[in-house]
Amino acid sequence: MxxxxxxxxxxxxxxxxxxxxxxxxxxxxxxxxxxxxxxxxxxxxxxxxxxxxxxxxxxxxxxxxxxxxxxxxxxxxxxSPGIDRPLTRLQDFTDWAGFDARIRLAEEIDGRKQLDGRLNGVADGTIEVTLAKSGEPFVFPFTSLASAKLLLTDALIKATAPLSTEGADRIIEKEA
The missing domain is CATH 3.30.300.70 (RimP-like superfamily, N-terminal)
Incomplete structure (x- = not known):
């Protein structure tokens, strides 16, 4: 490979x-x-x-x-990375704070290897998430990340709407 x-x-x-x-x-x-x-x-x-x-x-x-x-x-x-984009850079976790993500860790931390939660941000190379099921904070080092991606939610759809629809095709229906 x-x-x-x-x-x-x-x-x-x-x-x-x-x-x-x-x-x-x-x-x-x-x-x-x-x-x-x-x-x-x-x-x-x-x-x-x-x-x-x-x-x-x-x-x-x-x-x-x-x-x-x-x-x-x-x-x-x-x-493009798409709406439910992968989070691959430390900056992604800052940029997308407030949105929900699915995270897989390379190794188990505190009994968790996969988690869903709301991204809270980054501090000193660690990522903080509020766990979806318990509402508890979970912090892990960026170096422990195997993969992460945003979860498709209404809030994400609204936040990622195109900045401009100029040039987009439009369908205009007329009554007969």
């Missing part, structure tokens, strides 16, 4: 050159259908449009073709 740290080091400058923040680089699909997934976003809108995806995809393809860090054939998928 591919070296994700190496791929990230190759891809991140290409995203930055386009004014994008890299959210995640991952390989999926195993040997039968390997896919390199790259998630990025504009820092001001937390969104990515199709022209951003095209431009980043071209830049990544050029770099990976030149460096050839993946031995087998693979598909490249470039996308």
């Amino acid at each position: 591919a070296d994700i740290a190496l791929l990230t080091r190759l891809i991140e400058p290409e995203a930055k050159a386009l004014g994008l923040d890299l959210v995640r680089v991952a390989m999926f699909g195993g040997r039968s259908d390997p896919t390199l997934q790259v998630m990025a976003e504009r820092p001001d809108t937390r969104q990515l449009d199709i022209s951003d995806c095209e431009a980043l995809s071209r830049r990544i393809s050029e770099v990976l073709d030149a460096e050839d860090p993946i031995e087998e054939a693979y598909r490249l998928e470039v996308s």
